[in-house]
Amino acid sequence: MARYTGPKTKKARALGEAIYGADKSFERKKYPPGQHGNGRRRKQKSDYALQLMEKQKAKYTYGVLERQFRNLFERANSGSGVTGEELLRLLESRLDNTVFRLGLAPTRRAARQLVTHRHITVNGVITNIPSCSLRPGDTVAVRGKSQGMEVVRDAVAAKSDIRKFAWLEFNPDTMQGKFLEYPEREQIPEKINEQLIVELYSK
Template identity: 70%
Template sequence: MARYTGPTTKKARAFGEAIYGPDRSFDKKKYGPGMHGNSKRRRQKSDYALQLMEKQKAKYTYGVLEKQFRNLFETAVSKGGVTGEVLLQLLEARLDNVVYRLGLSPTRNGARQLVSHKHILVNGVLNNIPSTHLREGDIVSVRGKSKNLLVIQESTARKAEVRNFPWLEWNPERAEGRYIENPVREQIPERINEQLIVELYSK
């Protein structure tokens, strides 16, 4: 199975965070899944377990496969700089994530579908590869005949602050956004402890 297609609330509860976005069911049960709910005494997790969970959280948050994630980590190491921050920058630069950040879809899964179903252009050229990494200055836009899709119209009609990210620029008249630059760690809102991931892969 290439992507996780199971219950998103259950997975969010396993990580203790609504990684798939606002979730009323998660808000009602913010403890781990299981037949005993939050009444079961849970053992303190080892360092390895914490590191593994953080890696899994990042993978599920961005919708990346194990091999892809490992390759991204190795790329981050080769680029120099702070490895954990570079890793998150690589994840943020994925086309499906940028489509989500621009507000063209309320979820990353929905953004990935828009890309794979050929509704998105990069620099005016049709691109249906969600894992495409954008570079500074790249333009992401909605294909002409796709602008009338209900999901895109509803998403773009949301308040402007939804897509208020300093490294992106959105033009509502042209229904296109520009990837200005790689974000710094403080600008990325995801609650991921990237240092734990670095420690896991460094063993």
């Protein structure tokens, strides 16, 4: 399955955002990568460059490739809501992202691995497709025999008191959560300017 497997800190520095979570290396060097470091004189970015960077930031944050991202944008654009907000709602409703938000995995990359290795069920059915879109009322849980995995238990213990999202509910005792509704834009913590993405695809 194709996905980005390159250096995470370098990509975060290029996009100017710690898109893969807390990163000490990024905090030390909050400037774009390059052999001349922070002393290089950089030109002001064009509107197109800013729009492209915002799209790349969203793609790498959620672990989505170009074709998938374009398909999601077209789905969002065909809906009745605000296109940019609909796009983020569709990204948030992906199974791998929901597993991460519930605290079953420390990162989205780890959540994707849990799903592809058949440790996650949706409405009681084992699902190994990370891009699976959830609907309000869907139940996401750790497969019975996988609940004793150390990586899952550690993730749940670490996030039980710091990750609360209004559109999700989670029971750490049963390792089962529910996707209650599509989130509102102000509830999504990612620092993404979705309007720039809409402008990019509207050209």
